[in-house]
Amino acid sequence: MIAELGTFALALAFALSIAQVGLSVTARIRGSALLRGAGEGAAGAAFLSVALVFGCLVTSFLRSDFSVTNVAEHSNIDNPLMYKIAGSWASHEGSMVLWILALTAFGAVVALTGRNLPWRLKTLTVATQGWLGTLFIGYTLFASNPFLRVIDPATHLLSPPVQGASLNPLLQDPGLAFHPPMLYLGYVGFSVVFSFAVAALIEGKVDAAWARWVRPWTLAAWSLLTCGITLGSFWAYYELGWGGWWVWDPVENASFMPWLIGTALLHSAIVTEKRGAMQGWTVFLSLCAFSFGMLGTFMVRSGSIMSVHAFAVDPTRGIILLSIMGLAAGAGFTLFAWRAPKFVGGGVYAPVSRETTLLLNNLFLAAATAAVLFGTLYPMIYEAITGKSISVGKQYFDLSFGPIMGVALIILPAGPLIAWKRGDVRGALQRLSFAAIAAGIAAIAGYAFVSPKHALAAMGCGLGLWLIVGSLTELAERTRAGRASPAESLRRLWGLPRGAWGMTLAHLGLGVFVLGACVELGGKVEASKLIVPGDVMTVGVYSLKINDVSRVDGPDYVADRAQIAITRNGSPICNAEPARRTYPASGNTTSEVAICYQGLSHVYISMGERREDAGGKSQWLVTGYVNPLATLVFLGPLLMALGGITSLSDRRLRLGVARKVKPVGAPKAEPA
Amino acid sequence: MKKLGLVIAAAFAAVLLTAATDDPSDQLPNKVQEQRAEDLFEQFRCVVCQNESIGASEADIAHDMRMLVRQQISAGKTDADIKNYMYARYGPFILLKPRLTPATAILWGGPFLIVLVGLGFLVLRRRRSAPLETDLSPEELAALKALETETKDVGPA
Numbered sequence: 024m025i026a027e028l029g030t031f032a033l034a035l036a037f038a039l040s041i042a043q044v045g046l047s048v049t050a051r052i053r054g055s056a057l058l059r060g061a062g063e064g065a066a067g068a069a070f071l072s073v074a075l076v077f078g079c080l081v082t083s084f085l086r087s088d089f090s091v092t093n094v095a096e097h098s099n100i101d102n103p104l105m106y107k108i109a110g111s112w113a114s115h116e117g118s119m120v121l122w123i124l125a126l127t128a129f130g131a132v133v134a135l136t137g138r139n140l141p142w143r144l145k146t147l148t149v150a151t152q153g154w155l156g157t158l159f160i161g162y163t164l165f166a167s168n169p170f171l172r173v174i175d176p177a178t179h180l181l182s183p184p185v186q187g188a189s190l191n192p193l194l195q196d197p198g199l200a201f202h203p204p205m206l207y208l209g210y211v212g213f214s215v216v217f218s219f220a221v222a223a224l225i226e227g228k229v230d231a232a233w234a235r236w237v238r239p240w241t242l243a244a245w246s247l248l249t250c251g252i253t254l255g256s257f258w259a260y261y262e263l264g265w266g267g268w269w270v271w272d273p274v275e276n277a278s279f280m281p282w283l284i285g286t287a288l289l290h291s292a293i294v295t296e297k298r299g300a301m302q303g304w305t306v307f308l309s310l311c312a313f314s315f316g317m318l319g320t321f322m323v324r325s326g327s328i329m330s331v332h333a334f335a336v337d338p339t340r341g342i343i344l345l346s347i348m349g350l351a352a353g354a355g356f357t358l359f360a361w362r363a364p365k366f367v368g369g370g371v372y373a374p375v376s377r378e379t380t381l382l383l384n385n386l387f388l389a390a391a392t393a394a395v396l397f398g399t400l401y402p403m404i405y406e407a408i409t410g411k412s413i414s415v416g417k418q419y420f421d422l423s424f425g426p427i428m429g430v431a432l433i434i435l436p437a438g439p440l441i442a443w444k445r446g447d448v449r450g451a452l453q454r455l456s457f458a459a460i461a462a463g464i465a466a467i468a469g470y471a472f473v474s475p476k477h478a479l480a481a482m483g484c485g486l487g488l489w490l491i492v493g494s495l496t497e498l499a500e501r502t503r504a505g506r507a508s509p510a511e512s513l514r515r516l517w518g519l520p521r522g523a524w525g526m527t528l529a530h531l532g533l534g535v536f537v538l539g540a541c542v543e544l545g546g547k548v549e550a551s552k553l554i555v556p557g558d559v560m561t562v563g564v565y566s567l568k569i570n571d572v573s574r575v576d577g578p579d580y581v582a583d584r585a586q587i588a589i590t591r592n593g594s595p596i597c598n599a600e601p602a603r604r605t606y607p608a609s610g611n612t613t614s615e616v617a618i619c620y621q622g623l624s625h626v627y628i629s630m631g632e633r634r635e636d637a638g639g640k641s642q643w644l645v646t647g648y649v650n651p652l653a654t655l656v657f658l659g660p661l662l663m664a665l666g667g668i669t670s671l672s673d674r675r676l677r678l679g680v681a682r683k684v685k686p687v688g689a690p691k692a693e694p695a
Numbered sequence: 696m697k698k699l700g701l702v703i704a705a706a707f708a709a710v711l712l713t714a715a716t717d718d719p720s721d722q723l724p725n726k727v728q729e730q731r732a733e734d735l736f737e738q739f740r741c742v743v744c745q746n747e748s749i750g751a752s753e754a755d756i757a758h759d760m761r762m763l764v765r766q767q768i769s770a771g772k773t774d775a776d777i778k779n780y781m782y783a784r785y786g787p788f789i790l791l792k793p794r795l796t797p798a799t800a801i802l803w804g805g806p807f808l809i810v811l812v813g814l815g816f817l818v819l820r821r822r823r824s825a826p827l828e829t830d831l832s833p834e835e836l837a838a839l840k841a842l843e844t845e846t847k848d849v850g851p852a
Contacts, residue, residue: 265751270746272746273746379817382817386809386810386813386814386817387810389809389813390806390807390809390810390813391806393805393806393809394805394806397801397802397805397806398802401793401799401802405798405799409798411786411787411788412786412787412788413787413788413793413798413799414740414787414788414789414790414791414793415791415793415802416740416748416790416791416792417791418738418791418792419791419792419793419802419803422792423803423806423807424806427806427807427810
């Protein structure tokens with residue numbers, strides 16, 4: 024029953040999305056407030072329907088209803104409650120439901136909150152959001168229904184299995200339970216920006232007000248995406264057990280590209296809002312951000328790209344999805360090619376100005392995105408054209424993305440210190456002299472104290488400190504620290520707009536990340552050994568004594584767990600219990616890493632499979648890593664996301680505040 | 696069920712990511728040579744895996760390939776020799792860092808070309824729009840000049 028209710032609600036949501044498009048478009052043409060309201064209502068109702076779909080799906084998983092194929096293939100009676108719920112979005116079908124849930128939720132928020140948006144722009148935004156909804160809900164309904172029953176092909180009767188196939192053990196982890204929803208919210212958040220861009224292109228008007236409406240949505244999507252990527256990276260770090268957090272895998276790149284574009288958009292929208300320049304480019308990025316988000320969700324599923332962590336691959340439907348995606352994005356870009364030449368760039372500025380620094384920011388971010396895109400798609404395109412295979416590994420990304428981003432990061436701290444229209448390079452550089460000294464000292468220290476990759480560490484320390492101290496310099500400038508009295512500075516600090524805090528936090532977070540990433544990569548030490556209880560192994564300055572290896576029974580797995588005492592110079596540091604789990608239901612094994620936190624650094628221990636020596640005695644392969652400053656790799660991006668959220672709470676950007684701020688120049692009378 | 700098979704296969708590939716380490720008996724006795732071998736492992740792709748170097752894969756063939764690299768090192772080959780040997784044996788697919796050939800020129804050059812073209816575009820547009828910088832008429836400019844000198848006389852406010 025619940026499964027049928029779910030299918031019904033899905034069909035209803037599809038119909039409501041079509042109505043949303045029809046009503047809104049008609050409302051725009053006729054100027055009818057009634058139809059407009061009906062279109063907005065349809066957007067709200069479509070969201071409620073999809074919420075019901077999602078509810079039905081989760082209920083089916085909670086009740087372990089194995090007569091539903093999707094549940095039978097991705098859940099198991101023995102799975103803990105949390106993973107029964109998480110199982111509902113672990114499959115391709117389930118993740119599509121989550122995706123359209125986010126899409127309709129954002130559509131409903133735009134429809135029901137943007138009261139002070141110009142009505143034409145809003146109506147077309149709601150219509151575009153409905154068009155996206157129609158495409159993707161239609162796909163879910165007709166090609167990816169999560170509620171299909173298990174039917175015996177011979178008897179045409181329902182034939183539910185007694186036990187399900189269980190959720191992939193790698194996915195049985197809190198990090199995975201939460202990071203896909205967050206990533207999806209991020210990708211799909213850009214759909215609103217996309218719809219705004221399409222609406223603006225149809226209306227033929229991109230102004231400061233438009234940019235001001237785009238910014239909060241971009242900020243929200245970008246912050247969610249930042250959190251999602253960080254969580255995903257942390258999940259890979261402690262769940263996959265290879266000791267690293269980023270390998271330039273297509274799945275990672277797929278989430279990283281919309282992030283890079285989103286970052287560029289955040290900055291170009293500022294120029295459009297404050298200076299009325301770069302309109303065409305901002306609109307273009309708005310279309311790109313969501314297009315890359317769609318690419319991120321579906322590219323990997325099409326099976327045309329090899330990835331180490333593609334979990335729901337299905338080539339046939341992948342092609343359908345890619346076509347739908349092409350249709351959605353293609354319409355936007357065609358419209359852009361047609362209408363964008365109309366936009367006349369305004370805002371005159373000197374070669375040295377904030378505008379120029381933001382232009383450079385966008386140029387380098389675009390080139391960096393291109394590097395990631397080329398590296399990700401090149402093997403596929405190369406094979407399609409030449410019929411031969413080629414590999415593009417991490418070395419390519421280090422050599423292309425690395426230097427381009429490096430230059431962008433060197434320019435970064437100067438940007439906020441240079442004035443709009445006409446800036447003063449010498450002044451900015453003078454103010455950054457302290458940051459430059461700090462960076463120089465840090466680079467020397469990094470070279471001297473971090474081994475084996477001295478140069479990488481030196482670069483990371485230098486660049487990291489340049490960004491961190493540079494951001495703080497800007498904060499000090501704004502508060503006149505050192506020039507005004509401390510009380511006055513504090514007062515100014517308190518009075519800073521949240522947008523300014525947000526920027527400082529985000530740039531600071533980037534510096535923290537760069538510092539952590541380079542020191543971690545430069546100073547990583549690794550050692551592995553085949554051990555039996557009683558053995559001692561050395562990893563860097565740490566000594567690992569294996570006290571015992573025991574067998575542990577979990578709810579749906581059995582594990583070999585080691586008890587390891589870690590010491591440094593003879594004094595005990597902590598106890599680690601890495602384990603190797605085997606899941607009988609699927610036959611999979613996973614490594615449960617033990618991480619011993621030493622300040623900001625990690626001692627990371629993973630356990631390999633049991634082997635037998637010549638005499639038939641059990642041994643285990645234990646690999647230990649010392650990852651210096653690894654915590655910063657994850658802390659930095661979280662600071663950036665926090666910066667985004669802080670900016671979002673700025674009074675200027677809060678939804679519905681604009682009218683209160685500006686009682687004069689009230690919105691134009693709406694036609695009845 | 697085909698789909699389920701794929702999912703499980705993908706999951707397996709991911710499980711195998713746990714960095715592979717060979718038994719000490721397989722490793723080269725010379726520490727320096729073994730380190731060289733391990734650095735080289737990161738350059739070659741495991742031919743049956745989804746997207747992993749032979750150093751990271753636990754697949755049997757990756758182990759065989761690691762032993763092949765070690766043999767080459769023992770035989771006194773240089774890193775470049777070994778790369779050429781592997782390239783000749785397995786084709787371009789084996790190298791994780793693609794070689795610069797006419798076919799990969801776009802891959803290697805593309806991103807940097809974007810930077811150059813973008814910078815060129817900015818400079819050109821700057822040249823063209825330079826006169827816009829002061830869109831004041833000569834009279835207005837004179838008035839501005841007068842104002843500036845006036846302020847100077849009074850001193851900074």
